[in-house]
Amino acid sequence: MRLADESRNSWVILLIRWIVGGAFIVAGVLKIFDPAQFSTSIGNYRVLPHELNNLVAITLPWVEVIAGLALVGGLWPRSAAFVITGMTTLFAVLILSALARGLNITCGCFGTVGGTNVGLQNLAIDSTLLVMAGFLSWRLKG
């Protein structure tokens, strides 16, 4: 019985790893295609000093892709889950602050896909990933 439970758990964990990792790979790749656009999206949040927008636009998508690949591929998966938990937490704060300030901006989360204004839908997707990544950070070994 115990064995069956463990193997079911491992399947669930594998599935969650693929979902979260896959989402981050997609999100990263979409942004890599158009760094200038992503820089504008970051700037719209009015959080960073203007000069830093480009540097974040250049690097952040690659951190997403590497963390996503590590999680999917099983290389240092717990560390990757940590990174993704941290990023989704940060994104949640940014989305909430944009909503609180009533900013009329796009999310930028998945490039320009779903070019609607940042809103509760973005927050829901991000929170779901956050919960999943948090779960993995807790359950994975390594």
Next chain:
Amino acid sequence: MRRTLQRAVLIVLAGFALGLAANAVSPRGIPWITPPKKVMEAKDTIPLPEAQALWEAGDGFFLDARRPEDFAAGHIAGAFNLPAHSFDAHFQEVAPMLSPDAKIVVYCDGVECELSHQLAGSLREQGFTDVRVLINGWTEWRRAGLATLTEGAQ
């Protein structure tokens, strides 16, 4: 735990390094430091009284840069909706009504709103020469008690 955290830092650094490397070789690469924003010049904006005069004379072409939902909920009377976020998809709907030297007034809502500026930029790229932003347009227009419309009527 300590090793897990160290590896997490390594993942971040690897992404950082790869990003910089990819940016260096990519044709879409951008400078590390964001170039200063183009300062908005006074001639690119229009004060409310002037916009009102244009509107009353029927000389101006008013374009609402917000989302269709926002437009439907209320807009400047006679304005057309050209959402800045989906310019390419909607431009053809209004293009036939515009001549290159049409007096175009674009607006969205909120002093910080970027949509009108984006739309103005897109229109200038299309060759329109007289495009001006009515800053905080929707709010200012209503506050002044000028004519508005909701859903349906143009």
